[in-house]
Amino acid sequence: MKQIKAHIAVSLDGFIATSDNELEWLPNEIKSILNNQYAIADSLLMGANTYHYIFDHWGGWPYTNKQTFVVSHHNTNVTPNCNVRFLINGQFEEINKLKHKTDLLVVGGGILITTLIKAKLIDNITIYTIPKLLGKGIKLFQETPELNLKFMESNSLECGIVYSRYNL
Numbered sequence: 001m002k003q004i005k006a007h008i009a010v011s012l013d014g015f016i017a018t019s020d021n022e023l024e025w026l027p028n029e030i031k032s033i034l035n036n037q038y039a040i041a042d043s044l045l046m047g048a049n050t051y052h053y054i055f056d057h058w059g060g061w062p063y064t065n066k067q068t069f070v071v072s073h074h075n076t077n078v079t080p081n082c083n084v085r086f087l088i089n090g091q092f093e094e095i096n097k098l099k100h101k102t103d104l105l106v107v108g109g110g111i112l113i114t115t116l117i118k119a120k121l122i123d124n125i126t127i128y129t130i131p132k133l134l135g136k137g138i139k140l141f142q143e144t145p146e147l148n149l150k151f152m153e154s155n156s157l158e159c160g161i162v163y164s165r166y167n168l
């Protein structure tokens, strides 16, 4: 069985983006670490909001050489012929099937990560904590049942970012 893992940056107060979906507050160090994780991943998995954010803000689709799966209730694919496939029916069954074939890196966002955790479909999550308070914004975690995660490792970067990996 392959693995589904997530790498995500979060403010100290638990937000992955500002209320208007901006990521400009993320330090360059973390942007390049995350971009490297996306580049070395076998396949990418993301929620529809993250997919549209990337398309709208990064000037087109940056991952044409990599299979990307987008979870949604609707097919709003604006990048045909770019290796992007929408999972719009039986999403968890589809993801479970994919897990037999390929490692998947979850790009985000919070809604998708929370549903994957609830469906027990995510193996581990690495959280990069940025020492910044946003005050409000898009949350990393939505409501979940009480759940214990297994702490695996933690480290820090010179710029003050602490990152920790947990298994589920």
Ligand SMILES: NC(=O)c1ccc[n+]([C@@H]2O[C@H](COP(=O)([O-])OP(=O)(O)OC[C@H]3O[C@@H](n4cnc5c(N)ncnc54)[C@H](OP(=O)(O)O)[C@@H]3O)[C@@H](O)[C@H]2O)c1
Binding pocket: 007, 008, 009, 010, 015, 016, 017, 021, 022, 023, 034, 046, 047, 048, 049, 050, 051, 053, 071, 072, 073, 074, 091, 107, 108, 109, 110, 111, 112, 113, 115, 116, 138, 139
């Ligand atoms: N800080 C970081 O490292 C980081 C990383 C990635 C993204 N982001 C930011 O996070 C924000 C987006 O996060 P988000 O939490 O709002 O949204 P998201 O998780 O990217 O997408 C949520 C959408 O995905 C679909 N979805 C998720 N789970 C589903 C399921 N189980 N079944 C069917 N559809 C499902 C739904 O789409 P439909 O409504 O279309 O059905 C849902 O509205 C953006 O601002 C992005 O820039 C930050």
